[in-house]
Amino acid sequence: MATSPPPASGPAADGDLRRFVHGTAVTDGNRALLAEAIPGEFFTYPGGLTATERHALTYRRLRHAGLAAPPAARLLDDPPLLCALLDRAATADPALFHLMLLHYTLALGPVLRFGDHEHHGRDGRDEQDGDDGRGPRPEREALESMASYGALLMTEVGRSNSHLSPRTLARYDAASGDFVLSTPDARAAKFPTNTGHPGLPKTAAIYATLVHEGVERGVFVFVAPLRREDGSVCDGVRIVPAPEVSGLQVDYAAVRLDGLRVPYRAWLRDGARIDADGSFHDPAGGPAQRLTRSMGVAPPVWRAVISMSAAVTRASAAILLRHSADRTTLGRLAPRRALTDYRNQREAVLEALASAYALTAVARRVTAPSPPAPGVQPDLQAQAGGGPVTAWAPWSAVDRDLALLKAAATAEAHETVSRCRVHAGAPGFAATDRLNGYRALAHAYTNAGGDNQLILFDTARAMAELDRYRPPPVAGTVPDEGDLASPRVWSHLARSLERASRERLATRVRAARRDGADAFTAWNDNLALAARTATACADRVLLEIAAEACASDPAVAPLLRLYALRWAERRAGALLNEGVAAAGLLDRVEELRRRVCDEVMPRAAEYAQAFDLPAEITAPASFVLDA
Template identity: 35%
Template sequence: MTTHPPLPLRRVLMTSHTRPAPAAGPLDRLLHGDCPPDFLDALHRALARHGFQVATDPGEREEYLDGRLRTLHRALPPAHLLLRDTDRLAAVVAWTAVADPRLCMSVITHTVLCLGSVVRLGADDPSVRSAVEALTSADARGSYLVTEAGRANSHLATRTEAVFDPRDRCFVLSTPDSAAAKFGAVPAGRGRRLAVVLARTIAGERDHGVFPFLADLAGTEGTLPGVDFSPPLELSSLPLTFRLVSFHGVRVPYAAWLRDGATVDAGGTLHDPLGSPEARLRRSLCVGQELWGALPSAAAATARQATVLALRHARARLTQGHLAPGAPLFAYRSQQRALLGALADAFALTCAAARARELLGTASEAGEGNGSRSPGTAFAPWPAVSLPLSAYKAYTVRAAEHVVTECRRRSGWPGLLDVNRLPGYQGFHQAFEPAGGDSRLILYDIGRSLADADPSAPRPARTTDPADPSWWPSVLGDHEDTLARQLRRARDHRARRQHDDFAVWNPLLDAAGELGETYAARLAAEDVHRALEHLAPGTDPPLREALEALGVLSGVRAALRRAGSLLTARTLRPRDLAPLPGLVDSLCDRVLPQLPALEARFGFPDDIAGAP
């Protein structure tokens, strides 16, 4: 006898995923930012023009990505306007990540980092205008070369040099040895290739810190003199062409020095208004702010789309197990907990992404990222550029990978197929663990910074009801304070016996990383609570109820995942955790009636992100 699911679930299982989304409202602004409908329509059309291809041959792949990038750039506002509009920039990064993670990485490298450096730090001289125009139209491809392959933490000790030659007022780019070769995505094939190259700048035999330079790497006839490419280095998790790039006496015009107000006078003396190499490094990396403000939107979007695809699969796939032959996979409670939990985490990521966009917009309006702010950093310069935005980068990429991985596991062998999108999403997030500022190093430095800061004021007493949306953020706040106290005590104890920072901190880095991760998770949990309050006035009550259930579900599941740390620190007690599994089931039941509406709002159009 065939066993049927209960009636409310049966309605969910039978609902078509083609149901149209309602008109724009608070939820749509949370999902896609404050973007005009005509902008999103143009973005949609540009992405739908080229169908998704699983291209394995590098030449075929690069031709495909070149075409998509050109179509995209010609449909969007000019880069100098796009880069100043936080919501539109984040929407481009998010939608391209959903359509094709390889395209998104190309957009990040070409538009956000390469063109972003030019726009923010300046190359408006007529002699380089043609290069900027070629990048703006995507007739030339741009790269961003900052990492040096041979040593860890190379951002803090760049060895590629740009030496000023007063005879012709050019800078001479040189790679001192193979360990200093730059590593980055440099497209294969013939065509103009440019890169923003971060190099230690020498003038008058004095080191003035790290500046970016806009350098030509290749043209239609091939690699330019003085530029040396390694053979292509393929990355299967994010199929793009990566290379090691070395420079041997490459002359870069003065106008292509992205000098940001610095000058070299007639006598060959460099004058930098920032005043120190440390401040200059932070300013040269300022495009990290745009990346971290936009990347959480890509993490959230791919997590939502992965969950929608997994839910569709689970709803359509019939099982033949003896417990309920013919029942859809989604009828099983274990599948509901996993996939509705993934949907809850995707919603929480969406709330964090909205806050990251808000922080980026505020920082841009205030002119932050000018190199003047300097929290202590030992492993990477990124937290010094923006501590909260770097935390969002690290947290959202990791959380999104967790969501996509769960969706792949719950989808069986179809979850392994490239054409079904999930492997590409997972590879994208794995690539951004080290890319865009290594997440582990970011969290180490955040933890150290929090330990060095003055203890926070006592927090308000938290509710004891885990079904209250304020419960999880308050738990994380208390946990963060406890971990910070423990780390300070351990640091002070070691400092009394040791005489250098390495000896003090070396055994404490895992604890510092846990504190940094808890700080980032607390920010994201507060974002969920804040978003639910903002959604309340203008959202349909049944949908609002489901969104609140998703917000609470994300926190409850996170508490169960972190149970070991929470119990060890005595932030929670066993009796606090005991009712949570039952609460998970009741929250899933609150979400189920609104699942078709949530899928319609959370998912992306099938013509850019569908799966067979």
């Protein structure tokens, strides 16, 4: 039976842990700059604020951060640096993270990505969209200087899957050279948007279906101010603020466009054009391809959300450890015993740390300056080849790898943060809003940035149909005598489950179609299995990243071993159902988990210290009850 190497310890191990958490892509000087952009005071809010006052303060903080941080174009060209800034925002204030992500990646990002081409002026001359050819100059300058805050108008309130075919329309007015944007009715209103505050300037990236000469040409992005400098609403725009919320606290509103006129340069056309004779040209090739290209702003969002998931999980694990350390209990079985002597609490603390380190490994992978080594993820599509055909949402066609990992990371973060909240007892719920805020953020991004369920369904469909997907190879026998402490065993189990689930799904769908079911019925009857199948793929990728980290960073191996055991426990039903694991799996997991937890517990504080979290996060409740 394979045995585990002894845990590393001492100063070298401490340095190894910090390098694992922070990597080397962001310099110490840049980290100091990010700390100035989001100082300690941003980690709390003063009492007595109304919702409108709180929103205004969050935007002032966003402006401060945007002016103190490196320039926006540099951030967007440097994923590790952008994610480090957003990670600090997420741990400081989830609402600040959300607004910052919208501003950089979903408002300014399309301007820089799609606005980099010449266009023909009304007199037939070529004009540049901006001073360096990277987007409309006034809107870009307003966003980069933080003179206006970015917003996104994409989802429409009245129909699900509205990304696939927005009813908001853009029509070209040849007489003026402008585009006219309109929402046909209230069900096509854009929601949710961060445009509700009445006193703040907002500039939006607007997703609309371009109709030219009576033909739908695809979904394009337009950039336009919605609120002026004083917050007044621009002509052609109607904004209806939403009721106040207690979760992710943002100035939500619905937006309707009633003949909003935008200049030609506001069309972020990505190489498409309308010539002086009215002819339309699009190098994308057609509406389906154009939709995928227009949604191409998503990968920076997914990287940031994966990194954020790791950041809030690290913070939550540290908070739970701080709550549990040196805390005694009065249970009658053993009064005055330490809280972490109880295995349920010890396992909760250590498994939270394990999840934090596992997600950190994933975040490091997706934000790395260079792509992963060949062979690490053998099933996922080559970037140049595009993604699979999708049915439920456009995301997998943009980048199935990142979309799937985003779904997995947010699910893991939400589960872990929620568990930390429960195990922190009443103080975790009532003494501070931090764990509740992290949970709300993770929960929000199970839908935001691409709905997790729809991502899983499209991933499973590609897997079943072998659309740019190859099942991972599986050895004929279980390696290392089935020792669950072995990373080779994790990989074997995860690969076997993925292959078996895919085969079961493909067989069911084929059988349904042979029996005369249409595509909707065949898939609709198997959505639960589809979600399990795609989840198995995501699990396998996460476990193989963790296995690689065990080999390259021995200091984190014990925690990642604990993460794998937690995975085996959570997926025991599927592992047993598919015949991948033998009866008695949970007994083996529990026995090994006890041993690993006892090994790791003396180093729990060291693992948490490597996060280098600001004192504002792990400090006890900031109030005292006088006698």
